[in-house]
Amino acid sequence: TNEDLLNVLVAISHFQGRLEESGGLIEKIAGLRHTFGGANQAAGDQPAHNTPSAELMRGAEDLCRTVSTRTGKQARIEWIVTGYDELPLPIRTALRDAVFQLVRNSITHGIEPPADRQARKKDPCGLITVTIKTVRDCNAVHMSCHDDGRGLDIEAIRKRAVREGMISEEKARSVPENSLYTMIFEPGFSTASSVTEDAGRGVGLDALHDTISRQFKGEIQLEFGAGRYCQFELLVPLP
Numbered sequence: 001t002n003e004d005l006l007n008v009l010v011a012i013s014h015f016q017g018r019l020e021e022s023g024g025l026i027e028k029i030a031g032l033r034h035t036f037g038g039a040n041q042a043a044g045d046q047p048a049h050n051t052p053s054a055e056l057m058r059g060a061e062d063l064c065r066t067v068s069t070r071t072g073k074q075a076r077i078e079w080i081v082t083g084y085d086e087l088p089l090p091i092r093t094a095l096r097d098a099v100f101q102l103v104r105n106s107i108t109h110g111i112e113p114p115a116d117r118q119a120r121k122k123d124p125c126g127l128i129t130v131t132i133k134t135v136r137d138c139n140a141v142h143m144s145c146h147d148d149g150r151g152l153d154i155e156a157i158r159k160r161a162v163r164e165g166m167i168s169e170e171k172a173r174s175v176p177e178n179s180l181y182t183m184i185f186e187p188g189f190s191t192a193s194s195v196t197e198d199a200g201r202g203v204g205l206d207a208l209h210d211t212i213s214r215q216f217k218g219e220i221q222l223e224f225g226a227g228r229y230c231q232f233e234l235l236v237p238l239p
Contacts, residue, residue: 051085052084053084056081056084056095056099057079060077060099060103060130061077063100063103063104064076064077064103064128067103067104067107067108068107072113073107073111073113073114074111075111075127075128075147076125076126076128077130078127078128078129079130079131080129080131080133081131082133083141086134087134087141088239091141091216094215094216094236095132095141095234095236097207098145098208098211098212098234099130099132099143099145101207102232104204105205106128106145106147107126110126110147110150110151111126111128111148111150112126112149112150120227122148126147126148126149128145128146128147129146129147130144131143131144131145131146138235138237139237139238140236141238142233143233143234144232144233145232146229146230148229149230150230151229152184152230157181157184160189161183164188164189166186166189167183181222184205185206186206189206208220212234212236216236217237218234218235218237219234219235220233221233
């Protein structure tokens with residue numbers, strides 16, 4: 001009947017409207033998938049959970065949280081890592097140990113307590129940036145650890161060097177800064193006022209220097225800005 005036909009047409013029209021609404025929703029969902037999928041990919045292609053780089057990051061971030069809690073500070077790590085998983089195991093191990101030592105060093109010696117950072121108009125949470133990448137031009141791997149803390153305390157290094165008999169007081173007054181701060185790599189040297197789980201034993205940077213310079217014939221460079229930052233850079237030749 002005409003009434004039945006009208007009911008069918010109304011039903012078809014309603015169904016078409018629902019399809020159009022669904023189509024619009026599907027398009028929106030597809031757009032969201034594209035947006036979030038792109039964001040995840042751009043986030044550095046985070047490594048799978050069982051890769052060496054993922055294990056490195058988890059271990060360092062666990063250490064960062066632990067040392068921050070012990071020292072009453074706040075710190076986080078940002079990562080720029082490429083090619084780490086393909087490195088020979090001995091080099092990966094050396095770089096992992098270096099990252100752990102330098103992260104610990106950044107928090108204990110570099111990153112200031114939150115109140116001090118706020119007084120200097122810094123974020124209360126210190127930032128440590130770890131970079132690992134292969135340098136094909138010189139067949140080596142480059143690693144850096146940069147923190148936005150207080151930098152090196154040259155006067156503390158000078159006084160400790162004199163007190164430990166590593167240099168005379170007269171020479172300490174005239175020695176250039178770039179010669180003075182290399183003393184932090186000497187065995188047993190530390191500017192910490194007391195021995196804790198994380199500082200004061202003077203073995204961390206000495207062991208790092210021994211591994212990178214002597215065992216792997218690599219280079220270590222140090223750069224800092226008083227009150228602003230400290231950066232260690234390592235260059236390790238590949239076999």
